[in-house]
Amino acid sequence: MNRVELWLHEQSRAGRDLFLMLDSDGQSEARTALAADLGTERFRHLYAGTAAESLAQTGPLLLQIDTARHPVILSLLDIPDRHWGWLASAEHVALDDLASHWRERVVTGERPNLAVYRVHDNRVLERALAHLQPEQYAALLGPVSSICYWHAGQWNVADNPEPGEHPLPIDPPWLQTPIPELIYANVLFDNARRYLVGEHTEAMAKLAEQLDMDDWLWGQIQLTRLWGWQQPEQVHFLLTQSLQLTGYVPPRSWSPKPEEDPTAHFERVYQQVLYWQESGPL
Numbered sequence: 001m002n003r004v005e006l007w008l009h010e011q012s013r014a015g016r017d018l019f020l021m022l023d024s025d026g027q028s029e030a031r032t033a034l035a036a037d038l039g040t041e042r043f044r045h046l047y048a049g050t051a052a053e054s055l056a057q058t059g060p061l062l063l064q065i066d067t068a069r070h071p072v073i074l075s076l077l078d079i080p081d082r083h084w085g086w087l088a089s090a091e092h093v094a095l096d097d098l099a100s101h102w103r104e105r106v107v108t109g110e111r112p113n114l115a116v117y118r119v120h121d122n123r124v125l126e127r128a129l130a131h132l133q134p135e136q137y138a139a140l141l142g143p144v145s146s147i148c149y150w151h152a153g154q155w156n157v158a159d160n161p162e163p164g165e166h167p168l169p170i171d172p173p174w175l176q177t178p179i180p181e182l183i184y185a186n187v188l189f190d191n192a193r194r195y196l197v198g199e200h201t202e203a204m205a206k207l208a209e210q211l212d213m214d215d216w217l218w219g220q221i222q223l224t225r226l227w228g229w230q231q232p233e234q235v236h237f238l239l240t241q242s243l244q245l246t247g248y249v250p251p252r253s254w255s256p257k258p259e260e261d262p263t264a265h266f267e268r269v270y271q272q273v274l275y276w277q278e279s280g281p282l
Helices: 001-012 028-040 052-060 071-077 095-106 122-131 134-141 181-199 201-208 213-227 231-244 262-279
Strands: 017-022 044-047 063-067 085-090 144-151 153-158
Touching: 001 144, 001 153, 017 028, 017 213, 028 044, 028 071, 044 095, 052 063, 052 071, 052 095, 052 181, 063 095, 122 134, 122 144, 134 153, 153 262, 181 201, 181 213, 181 231, 201 213, 213 262, 231 262
Parallel strands: none
Antiparallel strands: 017 063, 017 085, 044 063, 085 144, 144 153
16 A cells, blocks of 8 residues: 555545645646536635636636545546645535635735745645644645645655644745745746736737747746846736737847846836837837
């Protein structure tokens, strides 16, 4: 009996309900099949009712499952390195209550600096747990009694020392998790891709007729790193304005000048774009 099978056996013996947090990226067939088989009363769109509402229909799902022996779930367990999400257990918790708990934690910041916290990603969850002290788990996990997730080539388990209702901390400690630069870039790529496909669908479809969408977006993300444009509004500006440009790439005049710091650089380009938008199309 491997670790995930042992965990499932332990949750069954404890009389706990099982839940599956499923990322939709790369798992659209599994998502569709499970939603159809379980029915609407057994799953919730994670982003529904949040600031990321526009991404809800294609975003992650929280599903209540009777067993992990479902063929689709067994297939997912065979490919944990696809990072499709994680398993959880809870004692007598309504699906709506559990969904509400995670929705409070899935969007961070205040407008206009909102960001999606990818709690459905097992890698994000693992980094948060590794950063937290065990006594801090309850504020993150809430009603969840135990979770089972894939990390570093094996199944891992984390138990909640105090399952129940816990208010969202004013300054959530899991948001202070150090993020290596490459991981940060990948998270930014993920969030930006979801936003652009959801909010600028037509423009992204036109771009995809000429370019590889992911290659283009990765190049833009790398450009934000190169230019030091790290603020959400700066990243948003570069991505959305580039979608309107010929060839989908910034003109040479947007490049930073010698001795120009990122703040001054951004302000110069921003004012330049405002001028040309008032004068006519770029």
